[in-house]
Each structure stands twice: as structure tokens, then as C-alpha cells.
Amino acid sequence: MSEATVVGGALVPGMPHLLAASPAPSWKRLAEAVLEVGSRLRAANPDAVLLLSTQWFTVLGHQVQLDPNPRGQRTDENWYAYDFGHLDYDLRTDTALAEAWAAEIDTVGMQARRTHYEHFPIDTGTVVASRLLDPDRTLPMAQVSCNLYADADALFRVGAAGVAAARRLGRRIAVVGVSGLSSGLTPRWISPKEDEISDPAHEQWNSRLLGLLAAGDLAAALDLREAYSRAAAADSQLRVLPWLVGAEGAVGPGEVLASGPIWGTGAAVVHWPA
Amino acid sequence: MARVFQLPVTTGRTAIAAPAVVGSTDRPRPGIAAGYLAPHPPHLIYAENPPQNEPRSTGGWEVLRWAYAELRRRLTRLRPDVLVVHAPHWITMVGHHVNCVPNPRGVSVEPIFPHLFRYHYNMTTDVELAETIADCAAEAGLVTSKLREPGVRVDYATIGALHLANPSWDIPVVSLSANNNPYFYAEAALDEMEVLGAATRRAIETTGRRAVLLASNSLSHLHWDVEADLPEDMSREHPFSHHQYQWDIRLLDLVRTGPTRAVADFVPQHIAQTASETKAGSLTWLLAALDWPAIPGDVLGYGTIIGTGNAVVEWVPEEFSDV
Numbered sequence: 001m002s003e004a005t006v007v008g009g010a011l012v013p014g015m016p017h018l019l020a021a022s023p024a025p026s027w028k029r030l031a032e033a034v035l036e037v038g039s040r041l042r043a044a045n046p047d048a049v050l051l052l053s054t055q056w057f058t059v060l061g062h063q064v065q066l067d068p069n070p071r072g073q074r075t076d077e078n079w080y081a082y083d084f085g086h087l088d089y090d091l092r093t094d095t096a097l098a099e100a101w102a103a104e105i106d107t108v109g110m111q112a113r114r115t116h117y118e119h120f121p122i123d124t125g126t127v128v129a130s131r132l133l134d135p136d137r138t139l140p141m142a143q144v145s146c147n148l149y150a151d152a153d154a155l156f157r158v159g160a161a162g163v164a165a166a167r168r169l170g171r172r173i174a175v176v177g178v179s180g181l182s183s184g185l186t187p188r189w190i191s192p193k194e195d196e197i198s199d200p201a202h203e204q205w206n207s208r209l210l211g212l213l214a215a216g217d218l219a220a221a222l223d224l225r226e227a228y229s230r231a232a233a234a235d236s237q238l239r240v241l242p243w244l245v246g247a248e249g250a251v252g253p254g255e256v257l258a259s260g261p262i263w264g265t266g267a268a269v270v271h272w273p274a
Numbered sequence: 275m276a277r278v279f280q281l282p283v284t285t286g287r288t289a290i291a292a293p294a295v296v297g298s299t300d301r302p303r304p305g306i307a308a309g310y311l312a313p314h315p316p317h318l319i320y321a322e323n324p325p326q327n328e329p330r331s332t333g334g335w336e337v338l339r340w341a342y343a344e345l346r347r348r349l350t351r352l353r354p355d356v357l358v359v360h361a362p363h364w365i366t367m368v369g370h371h372v373n374c375v376p377n378p379r380g381v382s383v384e385p386i387f388p389h390l391f392r393y394h395y396n397m398t399t400d401v402e403l404a405e406t407i408a409d410c411a412a413e414a415g416l417v418t419s420k421l422r423e424p425g426v427r428v429d430y431a432t433i434g435a436l437h438l439a440n441p442s443w444d445i446p447v448v449s450l451s452a453n454n455n456p457y458f459y460a461e462a463a464l465d466e467m468e469v470l471g472a473a474t475r476r477a478i479e480t481t482g483r484r485a486v487l488l489a490s491n492s493l494s495h496l497h498w499d500v501e502a503d504l505p506e507d508m509s510r511e512h513p514f515s516h517h518q519y520q521w522d523i524r525l526l527d528l529v530r531t532g533p534t535r536a537v538a539d540f541v542p543q544h545i546a547q548t549a550s551e552t553k554a555g556s557l558t559w560l561l562a563a564l565d566w567p568a569i570p571g572d573v574l575g576y577g578t579i580i581g582t583g584n585a586v587v588e589w590v591p592e593e594f595s596d597v
């Protein structure tokens with residue numbers, strides 16, 4: 001039972017450019033890779049998706065989404081002038097799994113904050129990833145926020161709490177972390193064809209990290225995390241990685257399906273089969 | 275940051291009544307009549323229990339709320355045409371944005387504090403001034419954008435400062451974003467905030483507005499990462515650390531003695547020591563817009579909110595000190 005709980009894991013970007021009608025070549029490759037990962041994860045027959053998006057950032061405790069059907073329109077506060085800045089969403093939550101996850105977070109001595117409010121703004125990363133991973137909305141999700149002040153160990157434990165909750169309920173889950181890599185955004189308005197990683201050093205650091213993930217050397221990747229975060233301004237200090245490891249979504253070698261720039265930042269799509 | 279273009283200041287696109295002719299007998303003179311450091315933690319609105327906000331409280335954080343009461347009393351005397359706010363939680367990763375939507379309205383559920391802040395807002399934008407600020411900022415070389423999409427949710431830092439300064443919302447507003455990146459704790463380029471402040475001043479002068487400016491920043495910003503069952507339990511409220519408190523007081527001592535340049539010069543140290551929210555640039559923008567007057571600020575109140583330092587401070591330029 002416990003071996004079958006996690007059917008696979010993935011790291012995917014959450015920038016809305018992946019939904020652009022006229023994407024840059026990199027955005028198109030990344031979007032196609034997320035679609036492919038979604039197909040693979042769904043083929044493994046999970047009951048639900050366990051998800052953390054770094055764009056749902058919080059500061060008090062660890063928020064768990066309990067609205068059974070978050071839906072609405074999101075107009076992105078930065079990208080509103082583009083087609084991809086306007087996002088409709090209609091999500092489904094596995095509320096039993098989310099409740100159990102919150103309880104596990106409390107049990108291990110952290111503070112879970114149960115979130116169920118009309119008009120609650122779902123973050124762009126969650127909307128983009130869910131739309132590409134599961135276009136037909138076949139899978140419910142359980143989502144947790146990314147606390148800005150939680151250290152890597154805390155996020156590892158939040159991930160582990162999610163798996164423990166899934167085991168307790170007998171759920172088969174796919175584990176998805178929504179995060180970019182280097183965060184050096186190009187600080188001006190560009191056309192898609194101009195897009196490139198904003199700093200060559202960031203690109204080298206991204207490649208080094210992805211090499212470790214592809215080799216399955218997760219311990220080395222975790223050891224590299226802090227230096228990588230300082231050198232490449234990593235998205236949320238790459239704390240998505242300890243969360244993925246804690247949730248058993250990153251185990252062994254990962255397949256890097258695509259990598260490339262999104263408005264100067266680094267992004268990659270990585271799949272870990274069970 | 276890229277250097278962009280400038281549009282000439284135009285007339286005929288006001289969404290609200292244009293100000294009266296400068297020098298008319300019954301109208302105060304134009305310019306920036308005052309600037310306020312106006313912190314926005316949602317706890318303050320929650321504690322006030324206004325009809326626009328859904329959650330109910332039993333109060334709390336009274337000293338800061340009394341400071342805002344004094345701000346409101348002074349604001350009435352200042353009789354501004356417009357309130358201009360710079361807020362750190364409208365985070366724009368590319369450039370400095372100005373809200374040019376004539377009537378932003380909706381429900382703002384704060385993703386971090388949804389239990390405290392679910393606010394029904396209905397604002398009137400001074401569109402002509404908003405567009406002119408964006409134009410002046412672009413002319414000064416900043417990357418800018420004019421928000422014209424009504425669907426963008428207005429953030430709690432914008433609403434918080436504006437509501438607490440003027441809960442009746444009967445003065446038009448202009449809202450400016452914080453050019454920042456939330457995903458790696460970025461700091462605003464403070465030199466750019468000086469440029470934005472000067473551009474704001476120029477736009478206010480060009481349009482003949484009488485404006486009051488609000489810098490929607492807290493001070494020291496390390497805070498608790500868990501919350502009491504009763505958020506307004508004041509027995510739990512105190513500075514996050516003595517270190518943070520001391521550095522806040524050092525900053526406020528400088529504020530009280532002036533000049534404003536000394537305050538701005540101290541801001542980077544204060545940020546380094548306390549993770550101050552002034553890293554988002556609102557305070558620097560405000561002082562630059564006031565054109566660095568050699569005057570002290572009036573600290574109307576100081577208090578902590580979940581451990582962060584917050585002060586309500588007023589600066590009144592000498593030419594408006596007789597108001």
C-alpha cells in the first residue's frame with residue numbers, strides 16, 4: 001500500500017507565458033512538456049494531485065485549500081496586458097485529503113491554516129499548472145501554500161505530512177511542485193522572440209541543478225540549494241525541492257523534459273516516475 | 275531598467291471633476307500638501323470593523339488606530355483633491371504600474387490573511403493624474419505600465435492605507451505598484467523610487483492637483499509565523515525582537531529630527547538590520563516626491579503588528595505648514 005501511494009512526481013513552471021497564444025519557442029517547449037507530464041501522471045491512475053505552488057506564498061503557518069470548487073477569473077497584476085494574463089479557473093479539491101493533510105501538519109507540531117473563502121484568489125502558478133497537467137479536470141487536488149519564512153526542513157515535513165495523509169486515506173497521489181528556477185526576470189517589456197536567461201551565470205547554475213536531478217543525486221541537489229539560491233536568485237530559494245522530496249514526488253533520477261527561459265527566468269519540466 | 279518614452283500631458287480625459295483654477299479664493303493651492311507613512315497590515319482594518327470588511331473583531335492595536343484617527347483629522351483640514359498611494363503588495367515584476375481604471379471595485383480577499391481581510395472596495399481613480407504620473411515616470415526613464423484592466427484585484431496594502439486615511443472614500447485616489455519580485459525577497463531599487471517620486475511630484479504640479487501622499491509601508495518586518503486563536507489578543511503583541519525595536523526607534527529618532535535626506539540615507543541600514551518593508555520603496559518614493567524637505571516628521575504613533583514595527587508619520591512641507 002505505502003509503495004503505491006505516490007504514482008509519480010513533477011516539477012513544473014507556473015509562469016502564465018506557457019498559455020500564450022503566440023509563445024516564444026521556449027514557452028512552447030515547456031508547455032508541451034507539462035502536457036506530456038500530465039499525460040504520464042494521469043496514466044498512472046492517481047486519485048488526486050498533491051500540489052505546492054511558490055506563487056501561493058504566505059507568512060503565517062501553512063495554508064491548506066479546503067474550498068471544494070475554487071473557481072473564478074484571475075487577471076494577473078503584472079501580465080494583464082497580455083492574453084496569458086487572463087485566466088479562468090475551475091478547480092476541484094479533494095477536501096478529505098486536504099483536511100487530512102492539515103491534520104497531519106498540526107500533528108507534527110506545525111500550524112496548518114484551513115482556507116475556505118469565497119473570492120479567495122487562486123495563484124497564477126496553480127492555475128497554469130493545473131490547466132496544462134489536467135486539461136479535462138479529471139483529478140482533484142490538495143494544495144498547500146509556500147510559507148515565505150519556512151525553512152527547507154519545514155517544507156520537507158509539510159510534504160511528508162501530505163503523503164502521510166494520503167496513506168491514511170488510501171489515496172494514490174501524484175505530487176507536483178510548481179516553481180521556477182533562477183528568478184532573474186528581464187525587467188522590461190520584451191517580445192517573445194527576445195527571451196533568454198537574463199544572466200549566463202544563472203543558466204550555468206540551472207544546468208548544474210538539473211544535471212543533479214537527472215542523475216538522481218537528490219542529496220547533492222539539496223546540498224546545492226542554498227548556494228544556488230544565492231547565486232541564481234532561485235525561485236523561493238528552491239524550497240520546492242525539499243517539499244517534493246518530503247512528499248516522495250522526487251525519488252531517484254528525474255527526466256528533464258524541457259528547460260529554458262521565461263521572461264529571463266529559468267524554468268524546467270522534470271518528471272519522476274514512481 | 276529600460277528607458278522608455280513620454281507622452282505629453284493632455285487634457286480632456288478626466289474621469290472626475292477637474293480641480294478649480296489655481297489661485298481662486300475658495301480653493302487651497304495645489305501641490306503636495308502632506309505625505310504620510312501609512313502602514314497597511316490588515317489587522318488594523320479588521321480591528322476597526324468597517325462595514326466593507328466581512329470579518330468581525332473585538333478591536334486591538336488601538337494606539338496605531340488612534341494615530342490614524344489623528345491622521346484623518348489632519349487630512350480633513352488639508353482638503354486634498356486626491357490621495358496618491360504607493361503600496362508593496364501590488365507587486366509588479368516588470369516596471370512601475372499605475373492603476374488607471376476609473377472605478378476599481380470588487381472583493382479583495384487577502385491570500386495571506388483571508389480570515390482578517392475580505393474587503394468590498396469601490397474606488398474612484400483620478401485618471402488624469404494617474405496617466406500623467408505614468409507618463410512622467412516614463413519620461414524619466416522608468417519602465418512603466420498603465421493598468422486599464424478592471425479585473426485586477428486591488429491589494430490589501432493599497433486598500434489598507436487608503437481606507438485608514440479616508441474610510442468614506444470620498445476623495446479620488448491614484449494607486450502605484452511596487453516594482454519587485456516576490457519569489458526571491460527582492461528589494462526595490464531605491465534610486466528608481468527617487469525617480470518615481472520626482473515624477474509623481476511633477477505630475478501633481480502639471481495637473482494642478484492638491485495631493486496627499488501615502489507610503490503604505492511597515493517598518494521592521496520580521497514577525498511571528500504562527501497566530502494566536504484570537505488574532506487581536508494583545509497579550510501576544512510585542513516587538514519581534516529588541517533588536518528590531520531599537521532599529522525602528524533609531525529610524526524614528528531621525529524622522530523626528532530631520533532632515534528627510536538623513537532618513538533616506540539611513541533606510542538601507544534599517545532594511546539590512548530589520549528586513550524593513552521600506553525595501554519595497556514606498557518611503558523613499560514619498561520623501562523624494564516631497565523633494566527632500568529639511569523638516570522633521572511628526573510621529574503620530576508607533577506599534578507592533580504580529581511583531582512588525584509600524585509607525586504613522588506626517589511630513590508637511592513648509593509652504594503648507596499654515597494649513
